[in-house]
Amino acid sequence: MNDSTTSQPHEVAEAPAADWRMWIEIAAIVLLFFLYVGPLTPEANEAHYLAKARHYWNPNWCPEDHFLNSGDAHGVFYWSFGWITTLVSFPVAAWIGRLICWIAIAITWRRMIVLITDLPWAGLLGMAMGLAGVHYLHMAGEWLIGGVEAKCFAYTFAFWGIGDALSGRWNRAWILLGVASAFHVLVGGWMVVCLMFCWFVCPKQRPSLVSILPGLFAGGAIALIGVVPLLLLNRGVAPEDSAWASYYYVFERLNHHLVVHTFQLGFKLRFAAAAIAWGVTAWLLRNHAKARILNGIVLGSVVLVLIGIAIDQFFAFVLQDFLAAAKLLRLYWYRIADVMVPIGLSINLLALYQLHGEKYRSAARVGLVAASLFVAVGMFVRIADRWTAPASPADxxxxxxxxxxxxxxxxxxxxxxxxxxxxxxxxxxxxxxxxxxxxxxxxxxxxxxxxxxxxxxxxxxxxxxxxxxxxxxxxxxxxxxxxxxxxxxxxxxxxxxxxxxxxxxxxxxxxxxxxxxxxxxxxxxxxxxxxxxxxx
Structure with a gap:
């Protein structure tokens, strides 16, 4: 009787303490984002997206601008957030959007990572490692944390959906990835493909196909909100015109994101090293049920990279049909892996440390020190660069x-x-x-x-x-x-x-x-x- 009366108050007291720790960690992650991005606006893409968003709601603003009057590829973002740009200045709108995205990503990220490892401050440590990894190990120029644009909201819902898959809520995961696709067709759509790939390669963790059909249909219907307007942008365009537009887009304007044979060798080598390191950690965690789901998603993103490389090499160097190559390479095959490989590696390292840190204490400490030095030095250089910059990242x-x-x-x-x-x-x-x-x-x-x-x-x-x-x-x-x-x-x-x-x-x-x-x-x-x- 005495035990029960003393244990209940202790359990009640622990829940608020855990909540406080959670919110403190989320605040620390948001602070990390702030330090990482820096104090200046606009970010590289903010002037591009927020100008489009304002014009979406107020066509009389810069009424004769050619770009602003062109087709809207991110209508859900413009509709849901763009109205803010008509009420406040661009810098204020950017900071409102940044805070919304950063808080949302911090919450969904932490919720996702603690399902794999419950190390103290795993959310903050994992995000610091992940940010450093994305910044220094990417191949095609993708980023996760920066200015406000459609893909920031897409990654929020993607992390939320991955967390639900880790929790066994697959139907809701598909729905959330459908919302991500509505905001940004490529980020959300490729995440759907990666989760489907995970479902195929994780037979012990996956539910039956019949049981997830409601989520797949609901998520697909939501995704159409973003997909259909994008498809309608080019209705009635002659095939030849469409092919040349893709060629100019891929090979002239955005080859640094889309054409792998033009990437700098150093970028390709460092991404390959990150992918190999992730593969080793994924193999070591092959019997970890939760990590296996995450690594199945990451593996899907790596398969997309391999498909993109095959398209690049086959159409450009075997067939030498650059118009056909451009139509396919326009789909950003390397985007998701640029983010998910460093993130997967970071989470895997924390999970391995928790599982084997005591058993292999010396090796674990060496690995922890090496990873900490890489992250600390890399983040210090990045943060110092941003906070001493003489102008905005866009300029x-x-x-x-x-x-x-x-x-x-x-x-x-x-x-x-x-x-x-x-x-x-x-x-x-x-x-x-x-x-x-x-x-x-x-x-x-x-x-x-x-x-x-x-x-x-x-x-x-x-x-x-x-x-x-x-x-x-x-x-x-x-x-x-x-x-x-x-x-x-x-x-x-x-x-x-x-x-x-x-x-x-x-x-x-x-x-x-x-x-x-x-x-x-x-x-x-x-x-x-x-x-x-x-x-x-």
Missing amino acids: VGTLVSDPVAWQTTCYWVRDNTPTDAIFLTPRMQSTFKWYAQRAEVVTTKDVPQDDLNLLDWRRRRGDVQWQSIHNRQTLSLAGLTEANVHKLAKKYGVKYVVVDQVIARRDQVPVEWSFPRIYPANPEDDANYEVYEVTP
């Missing part, structure tokens, strides 16, 4: 010549030009709409997702960027002739031109136009960016 990534002068110029444009004006903007930037909030004829970063607009985007690049290179061998728009600018004004409605004078001076290409320079106003002022008004 750094697109090699903006002078980020401070660029922002100052954009803000002047925002405050001193008509809201419906159309601009020619420097090739080496992706943030004009973010800062200046004005339409552009074309920008390299903003590639449309529908084929006809993608073909038009390439023509526009030829008319603007490549014409400047052809005329005077410079990436600066100073390479355009006055006749070129007049032609572009007539064709695309251009009212202003922003010239990168840093590149123009470097290439010794002065502006040879009679158009008035309206920024800077003082004719004696030298500036790294100049704005010209196109006049008759």
Whole structure:
């Protein structure tokens, strides 16, 4: 009697303590995300996605921008989150979205990992290892934690779904992966394929096919919300046009993500080393029921990589049919493995440490120290780089010549030009709409997702960027002739031109136009960016 009366209060007291530990760990994971990403906006893709999201809800914002008027490939993201961009500034919207995604990923990640290992702080340790792994061991440039965009929400629901599969809730797992697919067709869709592969290779853990049919059908129906609009983007497009659009998308614009034979050798070697290390740890955990499910999913992602490589090699080097290759390689075969291999390796290492740490104490300690040093040094370098960066990741990534002068110029444009004006903007930037909030004829970063607009985007690049290179061998728009600018004004409605004078001076290409320079106003002022008004 005494035992029961003393044990019950102890059990009641433990539950709140466990909840507090859980929420403290989740907060620590979110803090890790904040340190990892850094304090600046926009991230590499935020200007691209959030501008599209604002235009989705307010078509009168930058009404004549070609990219913003192109097809919407991520309608669920724009519909569910985009309205926030109409209420607050882009940086505020980005931070709201980041916090939503980071908290959601932290919760679903921790819920997933503790089903495999209940080591203290496994969620935080595993995420630190996983982030370092994704950052340094990826092959095709995929990332997990960064700015807000559709795939952040997709990964949230993917981790949630994997956690349900680990818990034996397979029907709900399919439904959650269907939601992930609605947000981002490729992230969610490939996760569905990987879980299906896991179901095939894990006979002891899998439920019967009949029992999971309701979840498969429900998840598939939800996924159609994202899949159907994407398929309709190219309805009525001629097959030849579609093939060439895929070619330009894959081999010209995004070959660094999609064409494995163009990847740097170092990237391929480090990913191969990570995959081999994961394979060894997966084999050591082959009798671990929960880890086997996770590793079945990771194995599915590795199989996708092998299929992508086979497509690349067969169509490009055997058949030499690059148009056919592009149609298939456009599906981002390497995306999921870039994330799941480092994550699987991290979780496996923690599970092995928990299982065998006492038995093989010396080896476990050596492994723990080695892994900790790799993670600590790698994360320190990454965090230091982000917190000492002179400009936002988007400006750094697109090699903006002078980020401070660029922002100052954009803000002047925002405050001193008509809201419906159309601009020619420097090739080496992706943030004009973010800062200046004005339409552009074309920008390299903003590639449309529908084929006809993608073909038009390439023509526009030829008319603007490549014409400047052809005329005077410079990436600066100073390479355009006055006749070129007049032609572009007539064709695309251009009212202003922003010239990168840093590149123009470097290439010794002065502006040879009679158009008035309206920024800077003082004719004696030298500036790294100049704005010209196109006049008759």
